[in-house]
Amino acid sequence: MCGIIGIFGPSGVSAAQALYDGLIAIQHRGQDAAGIVTFNRQFHLAKGTGLVQHIFDESNISRLTGSMGIGHVRYPTYGSGTVEDAQPFIEPHPFGVAMAHNGQVTNFRQMKAELETQARRHVNSGCDVEIILHVFADELARAVPADENPRFEHVERAVMGVHRRVRGAYSVVTLVVGLGLVAFRDPYGIRPLVMGQQEINGEACYGFASESVALAPSGYHSFEDVKAGEIVLVRLDRTVERAVPPTAQEARPCIFEYVYFARPDSFHDDVSVYHARMRMGVAMADAWKRTGIPVDVIVPVPDSSRPSATEMAIALGVKYREGLIKNRYIGRTFIMAGNESRRRAIRYKLNTVDLVFQDKDVLLVDDSIVRGNTIRELIRLVRDAGARKVYFASYSAPLVSPCVYGIDMSTRGDFIATNKTSEQIAEEVGADFLLYQDLNDMIRATRREGGEQSQFCTACFTGRYPTGDVGDAVLKDFETERVGARLASG
Numbered sequence: 001m002c003g004i005i006g007i008f009g010p011s012g013v014s015a016a017q018a019l020y021d022g023l024i025a026i027q028h029r030g031q032d033a034a035g036i037v038t039f040n041r042q043f044h045l046a047k048g049t050g051l052v053q054h055i056f057d058e059s060n061i062s063r064l065t066g067s068m069g070i071g072h073v074r075y076p077t078y079g080s081g082t083v084e085d086a087q088p089f090i091e092p093h094p095f096g097v098a099m100a101h102n103g104q105v106t107n108f109r110q111m112k113a114e115l116e117t118q119a120r121r122h123v124n125s126g127c128d129v130e131i132i133l134h135v136f137a138d139e140l141a142r143a144v145p146a147d148e149n150p151r152f153e154h155v156e157r158a159v160m161g162v163h164r165r166v167r168g169a170y171s172v173v174t175l176v177v178g179l180g181l182v183a184f185r186d187p188y189g190i191r192p193l194v195m196g197q198q199e200i201n202g203e204a205c206y207g208f209a210s211e212s213v214a215l216a217p218s219g220y221h222s223f224e225d226v227k228a229g230e231i232v233l234v235r236l237d238r239t240v241e242r243a244v245p246p247t248a249q250e251a252r253p254c255i256f257e258y259v260y261f262a263r264p265d266s267f268h269d270d271v272s273v274y275h276a277r278m279r280m281g282v283a284m285a286d287a288w289k290r291t292g293i294p295v296d297v298i299v300p301v302p303d304s305s306r307p308s309a310t311e312m313a314i315a316l317g318v319k320y321r322e323g324l325i326k327n328r329y330i331g332r333t334f335i336m337a338g339n340e341s342r343r344r345a346i347r348y349k350l351n352t353v354d355l356v357f358q359d360k361d362v363l364l365v366d367d368s369i370v371r372g373n374t375i376r377e378l379i380r381l382v383r384d385a386g387a388r389k390v391y392f393a394s395y396s397a398p399l400v401s402p403c404v405y406g407i408d409m410s411t412r413g414d415f416i417a418t419n420k421t422s423e424q425i426a427e428e429v430g431a432d433f434l435l436y437q438d439l440n441d442m443i444r445a446t447r448r449e450g451g452e453q454s455q456f457c458t459a460c461f462t463g464r465y466p467t468g469d470v471g472d473a474v475l476k477d478f479e480t481e482r483v484g485a486r487l488a489s490g
Contacts, residue, residue, distance in 0.1 A: 001261050001407055002087075002102040003029030003073045004193075005215070006173030006208040008181045008198040008234045014038065016064035018207070022214035023052045028263065029102075029210060030073035033086035037098045039175050040066030045098075047072075047086040070173045070413060072100035075408065085127040091134065094141040095150060096177035099133040102210050103170035103191040104406040105180040106467065107475055111135065111166060132170055135162050140176075151178045152233050152241045159184050159231045163247035167469045169254070169405035169457075171226070173208050180235040183208040188466050189228025189251040190405050190457050192268045196220030204238045207484055211266040214230045225269050227251070255456040258408060258446045260304050260367045271446060276309055279445035280395040281311030284365070284437055288316060288393065297356060299323040301366040301378060308395040309365035318363070319335065323356030323385075324378070332346060358386035368396040369425070369436075370409055372416035376429040383430075392431040397439040401463040402433040404470055404478050409460065411479040 003026035007015040014312040019036045032053050035047025046060040052073060062488065072087035088100040105111065105128035110132065115121040121134045139161030143154040155176070162184075170191035174182045185193050196207045196215040207215040212223045226232055231249025234243045253269045297319045300309035313320035327349050356362075362382055369375055378388050403409050412418070416425055417436075422483035426434035439461055446456065459465045 001029050001075060001378050003027075003210040003214065004070070004100045004102045004171060004173050004208075005072075005210070006070045006100075006175075006181050006183055007068070007218070008206045008238070009067045009218075010203050010205055011067055013067055014065050015067050015069040016061050018218040019057055019064075019069050021217045022209055023071045023073050025214045025217055026209065026211055026263075027052055027073055029261065030075040032075040033083065034073045035086050035088050035100070036064055036069060036071040037088045037090065037100075037175070038064045038066040038069035039098070042372060043090050043096065043098055043175075045088070045090060047083065047088070049086065051081050065103070068175060070098060070100050070175060070181075071482075073125060077089045085125050087127065087129050089125075089127070089130055089133050091137045094144065096135060096178070097133065097137050097140070097174060099129055099136070099174040101129040101132055101170045101172045102193075102406065103186065104128060104404060105131050105166055105170065106168035106170050106404050106469060106478075107166070109477065113166075128168075129170075129172075132162060132166055132172060134176075135165050136172075136174065150176060152243075154229055155179070155182055155233055156243055156245055158258070160245045160247045160381045163187050163229065163245070167467055168257055169467075171210065178236075180233055181206070181447075182231070182233050183226055184231045185226050186226055187229040187247050187249045188457070189226075189230075189269075190254050190466070192253065192257055192262070192487060193226040194223050194267070194287050195226055195232060196223045198222075204375045206234045206238075206240065206242075208232070209428075211262055211268075213263050213266050223267065228253075248467075250455060254405065254407075254458040255443065255446055255458050256368075256396075256403070256460060259442075261407075264304070264307060276446045277304070277307035277395070278311045280437060280442060281308030281365075282315055283441040283445050284308060284393055284395050285312045285315030286433070287435060287438065287441070288312065288363075291433070291435065293391065294361065295363040295389075296360040297323070298363045298365060299356065299382075301364055301374075302326040302350075304367045305395065307363045308367075308462070312365060312393070321353075321356045323362070325351045325353060327351070334460065350378065352381050352385040354385040356385075357382055361389040361391070362387045362389055363391045365392060365393045365395065367394070368399055368461065369394050369416060369429075370399055371414055372425070372429050380429045389432045390430075391435075392426070392429070393437075395437045395442070397442055399460050399463045401460050402475055403460045404465065405457065406472060407460070412475065413479075437490075 048055040139158035143157040171191040171193035228251035258276040298313040328445040
């Protein structure tokens with residue numbers, strides 16, 4: 001999972017600070033690399049591997065001049081994870097285009113070969129944004145007559161070309177020299193993209209980001225989602241033009257954003273992440289009542305599970321306690337490369353408040369179970385802290401299928417739930433009982449009451465991929481890529 005931001009700020013003020021602040025706010029979406037590019041007569045780029053605060057300092061921020069820019073935080077799903085794969089990327093022809101994206105291209109190898117043999121465009125990295133960038137640039141070059149400057153209809157044709165040729169999930173922010181700031185989503189709107197605005201000194205300013213929390217620190221408001229397949233252009237004169245082209249499909253936003261990735265204070269497709277997790281907790285409480293198992297205390301696995309665990313405790317009339325204390329200096333174990341790295345991080349990441357667990361029947365609540373490494377270690381820690389019984393509730397349904405749209409669970413061997421019952425999983429991880437959320441309950445909890453959004457991408461729970469192009473060959477390709485990346489990372 002990655003995070004993107006695009007800013008068109010006030011004249012005479014560098015966008016770099018707003019971009020930096022936004023990337024800090026969405027650092028949870030990627031800890032591997034980060035980058036910022038601004039434009040002021042020419043592109044100014046700074047990027048590197050590691051955390052945002054370690055990459056950018058006064059010297060490289062000060063040279064990122066221009067009121068228009070884009071930024072990115074990354075963890076690798078394709079490519080090596082080195083600085084060569086860090087975004088944004090720049091393409092000088094036509095006009096000059098800089099681009100960053102969140103998502104994953106499912107026909108990467110096919111498009112790489114097509115670009116190199118037919119369009120004579122060299123793909124220099126293993127990062128799939130370069131595929132989108134080259135296709136966009138190729139289509140834009142064809143759309144704009146030699147004696148004309150680019151217009152919105154040319155951008156629309158270029159994006160429609162991306163929609164036709166590039167498969168997978170992608171939300172994109174891009175700078176086009178002489179035109180402005182462009183944002184667009186894939187035809188199904190799988191990866192999120194929000195737009196905000198504000199007025200500063202009489203000027204209209206605009207921002208785009210993976211989550212609204214990236215824009216709020218800089219004063220942006222009036223948030224709205226870029227629709228599935230939609231194209232938005234903020235021109236140099238600050239007028240806005242937008243269109244939903246005929247290549248757009250019925251929206252299928254990723255439901256796992258609400259379960260885990262997004263910050264609870266974000267909105268996706270007009271749905272509060274916090275409220276969705278609360279409703280998931282209420283549904284889980286109803287399901288737990290049906291088990292008839294009494295518990296003494298409910299403990300969330302920090303941080304994403306707190307809203308659900310709180311609502312479960314209220315509905316069940318059980319004490320809610322913070323029994324697991326998180327080391328804030330350890331990153332998110334889900335997006336760390338390699339199982340051994342994850343196991344070490346789990347041991348460093350959480351400590352127990354023993355008084356919460358001693359002689360108690362404990363219900364641990366977490367967002368999901370992927371490989372089972374985390375909860376196996378957690379249950380051991382809680383037993384060592386003196387718990388009599390340790391039960392476990394996942395407020396998402398069982399994960400059983402690889403995500404090929406930008407989340408690092410891309411091998412079929414990753415999932416502990418594959419071809420196992422809840423009882424078998426409980427025994428494998430050492431729990432006295434394990435309960436999963438029902439998928440339909442999870443969807444109902446995520447859907448806004450009275451809202452237009454009725455469908456989600458649930459491929460990781462069902463194996464049904466909305467783009468229609470994901471079969472055994474694509475899954476095998478992703479498995480080969482991810483296994484190779486994990487071996488390289490140790």
